Amino acid sequence: MVVFKKGKGGEKVLEIRFHGRGGQGAVTSAELFAQAAIMEGKYAQAFPSFGPERRGAPVVAFCRIDDRPIFLRTEINEPDIVMVLDPSLLSVVDVTAGLKDDGILIINSEKEPHHFMLERLEQAATINATQIALDILKRPITNTVLLGALARISAVVKMESIIDAIEQRFDAKNAARNVQALQKAFAETLILSKNDCKPESLNSFQKYIAAASTTREGAPKADSEYLWNELQPGCVVTDAGNAKSFRTGDWRSFLPVLNKERCIRCGVCWVFCPDMAYRQDQEGYYLVDLDYCKGCGICAQECPVGAIQMEMEKEADAV
Amino acid sequence: MNDANVYAVKTLTKKEYFAPGHRSCLGCGEALAVRLVHKALGRNVITASATGCMEIVSSPFPLTSWEIPWIHVAFENAAAVAGGIEAALKVLQRKGKISDKKVSVVAMAGDGGTVDIGLQALSGAMERGHKFLYVCYDNEAYMNTGVQRSSATPFGAHTTTSPAGTVVPGQVTWKKNMPEIAVAHKIPYVATATPSYPLDLVNKIKKGIAADGPAYVHILSVCPTGWGIASEETIKFGRLAVQTGFFPLYEVENGKYKITVDFEELMPLEQYLLPQRRFRHLAEDTLGYIRGRVAEQWEELQKRSAE
Ligand SMILES: Cc1ncc(C[n+]2csc(CCOP(=O)(O)OP(=O)(O)O)c2C)c(N)n1
Numbered sequence: 001m002v003v004f005k006k007g008k009g010g011e012k013v014l015e016i017r018f019h020g021r022g023g024q025g026a027v028t029s030a031e032l033f034a035q036a037a038i039m040e041g042k043y044a045q046a047f048p049s050f051g052p053e054r055r056g057a058p059v060v061a062f063c064r065i066d067d068r069p070i071f072l073r074t075e076i077n078e079p080d081i082v083m084v085l086d087p088s089l090l091s092v093v094d095v096t097a098g099l100k101d102d103g104i105l106i107i108n109s110e111k112e113p114h115h116f117m118l119e120r121l122e123q124a125a126t127i128n129a130t131q132i133a134l135d136i137l138k139r140p141i142t143n144t145v146l147l148g149a150l151a152r153i154s155a156v157v158k159m160e161s162i163i164d165a166i167e168q169r170f171d172a173k174n175a176a177r178n179v180q181a182l183q184k185a186f187a188e189t190l191i192l193s194k195n196d197c198k199p200e201s202l203n204s205f206q207k208y209i210a211a212a213s214t215t216r217e218g219a220p221k222a223d224s225e226y227l228w229n230e231l232q233p234g235c236v237v238t239d240a241g242n243a244k245s246f247r248t249g250d251w252r253s254f255l256p257v258l259n260k261e262r263c264i265r266c267g268v269c270w271v272f273c274p275d276m277a278y279r280q281d282q283e284g285y286y287l288v289d290l291d292y293c294k295g296c297g298i299c300a301q302e303c304p305v306g307a308i309q310m311e312m313e314k315e316a317d318a319v
Numbered sequence: 320m321n322d323a324n325v326y327a328v329k330t331l332t333k334k335e336y337f338a339p340g341h342r343s344c345l346g347c348g349e350a351l352a353v354r355l356v357h358k359a360l361g362r363n364v365i366t367a368s369a370t371g372c373m374e375i376v377s378s379p380f381p382l383t384s385w386e387i388p389w390i391h392v393a394f395e396n397a398a399a400v401a402g403g404i405e406a407a408l409k410v411l412q413r414k415g416k417i418s419d420k421k422v423s424v425v426a427m428a429g430d431g432g433t434v435d436i437g438l439q440a441l442s443g444a445m446e447r448g449h450k451f452l453y454v455c456y457d458n459e460a461y462m463n464t465g466v467q468r469s470s471a472t473p474f475g476a477h478t479t480t481s482p483a484g485t486v487v488p489g490q491v492t493w494k495k496n497m498p499e500i501a502v503a504h505k506i507p508y509v510a511t512a513t514p515s516y517p518l519d520l521v522n523k524i525k526k527g528i529a530a531d532g533p534a535y536v537h538i539l540s541v542c543p544t545g546w547g548i549a550s551e552e553t554i555k556f557g558r559l560a561v562q563t564g565f566f567p568l569y570e571v572e573n574g575k576y577k578i579t580v581d582f583e584e585l586m587p588l589e590q591y592l593l594p595q596r597r598f599r600h601l602a603e604d605t606l607g608y609i610r611g612r613v614a615e616q617w618e619e620l621q622k623r624s625a626e
Pocket residue numbers: 349370371372373393394395428429430431432433456458460461462463464469
């Protein structure tokens with residue numbers, strides 16, 4: 001159980017980072033938790049990381065809770081707890097970046113927590129939130145579900161307060177279903193503490209996240225790394241089409257799968273793809289470039305012979 | 320199967336002038352429209368772009384999706400900048416400072432950047448007679464800033480600034496008819512298009528850029544995020560907008576109207592409207608009103624194209 005950590009000045013503060021995809025409700029998750037804390041007389045903030053990212057893209061949201069007024073307005077780079085709403089993110093972003101040494105990782109996954117344990121962490125927890133969401137909410141929206149796991153692990157905010165926050169935010173019918181999902185998650189969360197972990201299960205996740213955090217070949221440096229005198233007048237970019245180094249395939253939660261036997265090689269999938277993800281091979285088949293496909297499903301919907309099926313991206317096997 | 324689509328595959332260049340790696344939402348109809356427009360335009364083009372979704376998703380420094388010279392300008396002045404580029408090219412070519420290779424000039428903006436804040440710059444450029452093509456990517460609201468209504472938002476649509484409630488049924492004004500405003504400037508070419516009919520769209524862009532004077536193409540660009548539909552349904556809803564008469568496809572060449580995708584009978588409007596989250600609250604009386612005006616608009620268009 002995590003209670004408040006003592007800050008440098010003796011103040012108690014808890015910092016949580018939420019990883020989700022645009023449109024999955026990571027911000028709602030952070031806000032509900034903050035709201036619950038405020039209802040208990042604490043001070044809290046919840047805010048997203050602002051950027052141009054849209055539906056499907058990896059996004060982060062933050063929640064900061066304190067028992068004194070909060071004057072900090074910065075993003076949380078060294079969280080006490082990291083929450084991962086979507087397991088397909090694990091191969092794309094290093095969710096453990098900056099996570100404190102005695103921190104806690106809570107992941108929406110069907111797997112057991114030892115798959116995600118790192119030597120330096122205090123606890124890892126998993127909950128099959130997607131399944132709970134599909135069963136109870138009938139949609140794979142895991143934001144409220146995951147708060148059940150957070151409540152189980154952290155004593156900072158009581159379960160009743162989270163329920164109150166949910167009831168304030170949603171209409172009666174939706175609130176009831178969300179509370180049901182929350183309670184199921186609370187009961188079913190699997191928690192592994194450092195002391196109970198077998199040493200041999202510590203290495204795989206470490207290797208895995210190392211791969212996720214390496215930068216891509218051919219990508220220019222981040223905007224924040226440019227010095228003023230390196231910028232062209234008017235911020236002109238002369239490297240035409242260099243956005244190709246940015247892989248929007250990381251946003252995908254569904255994958256188009258082609259059945260070659262059905263395909264008539266008409267190219268309709270290629271015409272309608274908003275992300276230029278189709279290439280024609282030597283035999284005339286149109287194949288998806290996984291670096292760019294965002295998984296919108298247009299090609300599957302428009303294929304005149306139903307040769308494309310959308311399949312849910314699996315949790316990467318490496319973990 | 321739709322033969323026109325298969326034909327589109329055959330005629331479209333394999334070259335992309337809008338590179339992948341752009342950051343639109345998945346299933347973005349506006350990004351698809353930009354892709355097809357620039358396939359039609361080819362390499363020798365300079366595009367001036369107002370701010371909006373397409374600017375934000377295509378040019379986060381230091382990356383760009385553009386394979387052609389492209390300049391991001393303010394929200395309100397895409398047409399003025401394009402006019403300036405066209406005038407400058409003319410002068411430089413006359414003075415022999417640059418080669419006299421034909422370079423097309425294009426201005427692009429969203430519906431907000433066109434029918435609201437960019438209208439005076441556009442009207443001025445059409446009136447001065449610059450030889451340029453203006454493309455309006457109409458997703459029927461200010462999407463980049465989170466779905467606020469514009470004067471191109473359809474009657475009854477819910478947006479964050481035209482919320483549907485018990486008293487007001489969403490947007491309370493009729494969609495501003497921007498193509499007609501362009502026609503009133505007596506410019507040589509005006510057309511409507513949507514990526515769900517790619518061949519029709521590409522043909523119109525080619526005609527527009529070849530016209531001897533200003534051309535205006537208004538593209539309905541389905542926005543799954545702002546309209547509240549699933550990302551795979553973008554093409555389907557563009558098609559339904561046309562098949563129900565909600566967004567007719569036509570062109571006006573030197574004042575002569577022609578419906579380019581015609582129907583004996585229109586599909587029932589509900590099939591287009593009610594599955595969209597922004598319209599799902601519509602009651603029968605509002606629907607009836609919309610049905611009446613859409614029918615009127617369709618009849619008027621048929622009359623004109625028979626003239
Ligand atoms: C003068 C000015 N006002 C407001 C803004 C903020 N702003 C940026 S994009 C945008 C909305 C764009 O809407 P639209 O033109 O319809 O394009 P879309 O994003 O829908 O494609 C607004 C209001 C701005 N950049 N400049």
